[in-house]
Amino acid sequence: MKRATIYSIAKECGVSASTVSRAFSRPEVVNPDVRELIHAKAQELGYRPNRAARGLASGRTGTIGLLVHDITNPFCPPLVRAVQRAADEAEVSVLLVDAHESSAAELRLIKQLKGQVDGLVIASPRSSSALSGAAEGLPTVVVNRRMRGFPSVVCDNTTALLETGRHLEELGHRKVALMCGPSTSWAARQRAATVRAWAQGTRVTLVELGSFTASFEGGREAARALLGAGATAAFAFDDLMACGVMGGLVEAGVEVPGGCSVVGCDDVLLARAVTPQLTTITAPVDQLGRAAVDALGRRIAGEHVRDVRLEGTLTLRGSTGRPA
Structure with missing residues (x-):
């Protein structure tokens, strides 16, 4: 034939x-x-x-770019894999670049990628107003942040965070700490606003601590601040910070969850590897990656693309319990 x-x-x-x-x-x-x-x-x-x-x-390269804010953050590798799988199905290659949590690096890398890729997925960008200029002329989709001028694919944790707050209140917690994430993180601001909204009108006193870096060491620093706050439960910005909080508490002789309950966000592999396993909010990472590649493909084709909103879900594990 x-x-x-x-x-x-x-x-x-x-x-x-x-x-x-x-x-x-x-x-x-x-x-x-x-x-x-x-x-x-x-x-x-x-x-x-x-x-x-x-x-x-x-005039196309058959390659898309994927710019992540920090490849060492446990949330990034599953997202990279999800984007790669979706790109494979679309028969395009993926060029991965890491901004090392630097806004300046993000802008520089975006400019360097022009001409090398047909479009760009940016995960959790730290830069804001200058991003539009840097990405001008390059089809771009943003993941985990809403930005004017770009279609976005976000995990909306609002419902899950409110459910988590009710869970802690039902367990009997009356003073809860909010461990704020990086000030440049859109997700950190959104999560903090939701937790504040939950605390209003409840019997719970909310204590805000930080901001802290989204890292294990940032969590250990947060644990030191938490020890003097008198809170019996804590919302951490993400799982990596939450695991650092747990480690710091245990080193100080505070049991989890007996002495303090800890909640994370994202449900990365580390959340299931620690003891006790972490109560957290599970992000639909595979769907995020697939939706981002699909949206970018349509942007490259010149189509109008609407924002995509996917919901996180509360996953209860061993790091939350009744206060002692």
């Missing part, structure tokens, strides 16, 4: 070879019905477009 080509597909579909080529290189300019017919016939005949040739014809 002869290898399928754009010419054999064109003959089967009754269209020109250039139309078949455009259906793969510039699908947005081909009538949707015709495009669907061409793609179906290509699949039937086992045709796979040559990426290099397609890139030369379309």
